[in-house]
Amino acid sequence: MTGSSPPLHFIRLQDLTDRQIEDILDLSERMKRGASRAELATHTIGLLFFRGSLRTRTSLVAAVHHLGGHTVNLTAASDFWELEAQDGTIMDGAAPEHIRDAAAVMSKYVSALAIRPKQAGQSWTMDRKDMNIQAWAAHSQVPVINMESCLWHPLQALADLLTLRESLGNLGGNKLAIVWTRSPQPSSPSVVHSILHGALRSGMNVSIAHPPGYELDESVLDAAQTSAAERGVELETGLSMEDAAEGAHVVYARSWHSLETYGNPTLAASQLARAGTWTIDEAVMARGEQAGLMHPMPVRRNLEVTDEVLDGPRSLILAQAENRLHTQKGLLSLLLRP
Amino acid sequence: MTGSSPPLHFIRLQDLTDRQIEDILDLSERMKRGASRAELATHTIGLLFFRGSLRTRTSLVAAVHHLGGHTVNLTAASDFWELEAQDGTIMDGAAPEHIRDAAAVMSKYVSALAIRPKQAGQSWTMDRKDMNIQAWAAHSQVPVINMESCLWHPLQALADLLTLRESLGNLGGNKLAIVWTRSPQPSSPSVVHSILHGALRSGMNVSIAHPPGYELDESVLDAAQTSAAERGVELETGLSMEDAAEGAHVVYARSWHSLETYGNPTLAASQLARAGTWTIDEAVMARGEQAGLMHPMPVRRNLEVTDEVLDGPRSLILAQAENRLHTQKGLLSLLLRP
Amino acid sequence: MTGSSPPLHFIRLQDLTDRQIEDILDLSERMKRGASRAELATHTIGLLFFRGSLRTRTSLVAAVHHLGGHTVNLTAASDFWELEAQDGTIMDGAAPEHIRDAAAVMSKYVSALAIRPKQAGQSWTMDRKDMNIQAWAAHSQVPVINMESCLWHPLQALADLLTLRESLGNLGGNKLAIVWTRSPQPSSPSVVHSILHGALRSGMNVSIAHPPGYELDESVLDAAQTSAAERGVELETGLSMEDAAEGAHVVYARSWHSLETYGNPTLAASQLARAGTWTIDEAVMARGEQAGLMHPMPVRRNLEVTDEVLDGPRSLILAQAENRLHTQKGLLSLLLRP
Structure with a gap:
């Protein structure tokens, strides 16, 4: 299962060229219309979950099956044990195995490794390094696919780009409004980081709305500003819900936690209380240009977005899913092409 | 994966016509003798477990494999999260996702959804509504298969009907004795509800034995009385073990909890203590007409039924399994026929 | 799925003849070079885990897939319930089902059952009987495969024998040094019991190093002495690391717990403290004849074996895996050959 050249990993959308993304989206559309390829016959894809998953797990398993392959699904805690990520340490602690060994061994059994790492949740400076999935990629001899790390969720971004393309045609010049929503259990900003990057690369103008203190990761935002400047598109941040939605062709809703109070539940709770209500309803949507509503799910109904909008004619959430x-x-076909 | 007409769900035996049940049993017999059909090739069936399962899980997965398909198995708690079942609520509680969204999304990935819901265990009035599986059926665009809800276990009933047919030939006019057995962890009456309904529909006379306070669900029993009257067969309830077994062709053993003390563990324990011993042994079996012994398993040996009976020549428990x-x-072939 | 003759189980390496082991290794080598056989098409193999597993689970699932078959993976606790192993008991305790029934039923659904039993950990006299897996074998109508019991790990031994053969050619006359290593969570001696037996049967001389009190199981050691005498090869035990490695062609590292203090964590901890440092480094390896380093993993780096040795040119750990x-x-092909 080991090739002579290093495997192509998919940790961030940036790991693919514009051309590769186009190829994947084209192939995905053909497959959606029924084109089938049994190119994974006798292949097994390993899925490792260090956090729960419903959509990602089921859709990835079904994708492999449609291509004729099998999966092996491993859930940490119930199925196996803690893994060490630091190199050179004397391993006399809780973890009986190093990621470098687990990755090298798993590479011998499967054709690709899809990983959903856990976030430690203590320090954003630490978590934003995505050390665990980077260690898997460094030591795996087969492609590593990111099923959502702290910083990125590139599988969601691919689905979002196809949904945008189906809804808008050519994305260039259209406006995407990314709007923070309220949730008692906010997510990582990974989804927003990935679609922000993907939308700018596709030539979209982007506006981002969130309460004070909910800025995205600084390095990701810097790179986004650079990308926007290179492509001559607009990127505005820190707006109100209404201002962001103004003239938007798509409103993308998502809750994410504050990176300011990351790792401090008490401060995070009081910051969330101060943020007030952020629920997307028809009034917000009416600011856009017959705007579609996107959300990666799971979605908290009537807290993040109203039933009326979610179940209305402009909702794109099921198309995204x-x-x-x-x-x-499409991605598996590209990564595992013989 | 979505059809134009609503999908055929299998929540209760009543969801199928007599003719459909006959067709399934006929097809099942042919498949048991080796007839094979690869009609599920490239299909994936989703299995969602909100409670544990050994027999149902393994037999359903193997059934799908024999038909050439794949499964994806999801265990709540270890694999994903709590789901909201109430419509219109503001979702600011523990559940991050609504069943309506989970069902709609899963419908996009799989060809059928098999669900084993949890029972809340607080109130029979509430639990008997089977709200969770009904919500899955309402929002799924593919067939939903009940892997045992609070009220019904139709998959077990299909297997039981085939076993009865193999053992007795034509079921009409034969007598089935359903006998309550003792267990420190009684089950839901779901299995008994389903086989009671199925046996009466097949023209069997049915007698039911149980201690005072262990009556079956009132509405299920009313419907059973109506069904018996329509078919001109006898239905007797509340008998002793010996009276129920008198002249029976099959004795069906099963422990179930009292619906009187449902949700109150203290009262349930003292009621169970008053019930005394209910163990099926050779003396009970001798009341029947060379009666076979059925039990859906898991079975507590020498508490519910003696080893002698379970391992004796009249035991049908392995045939049932x-x-x-x-x-x-047979069922999957019917539900998923192109 | 039931045959007329009893199924061939694989609980210990001793369950196979020398010729069968040779056949499996020959076939395994051909398969490693790419020979493929779809002999498990439509077959399902059941994997039951009562303890965690990464390597065994993934490699066995992938092996089944490569042969065209499917697996169903069951994890105790999250997926199903406690099983009773004692015969004749009145089952009014925690376990709702007897292994004899679970095994008989599962036999109806799958073509083989692979089991990783739990060790109770109270008494070696009890645990060394491997009662659970023996009960599965006694009541299963399909082959039972041991995925590591208290006493044996024959799947690891098969892989180890192939690795030794690839590294040394004819094993006869070569020397294997089995060296105890230090770990805060020692394993069962199962791996060492199995490779000890396999190496002697292959005509290797074996030396074993361990601190006082870490002797292997007495009956296993007696049988090994008999085996060595029959084949005219040498078996030395209780050596120092350095003496065992002297002139060895392969050093096999593994931590295992003391059978003297088994079931008594306090005594076990002070015994482990007295054992001192046992870390295999280049100095130990230099005692051998360009010796290879084997370890079944998971391996605690720099505690059991140094990074330098594990990642060096003589390391065979990835080949083993x-x-x-x-x-x-190879084994599945032999066990399930029509």
């Missing part, structure tokens, strides 16, 4: 399946088939 | 595999293949 | 896949394909 369905496109997870098709774009993952 | 094996027929889970064959009847599920 | 990869050979798990190939030898399991």
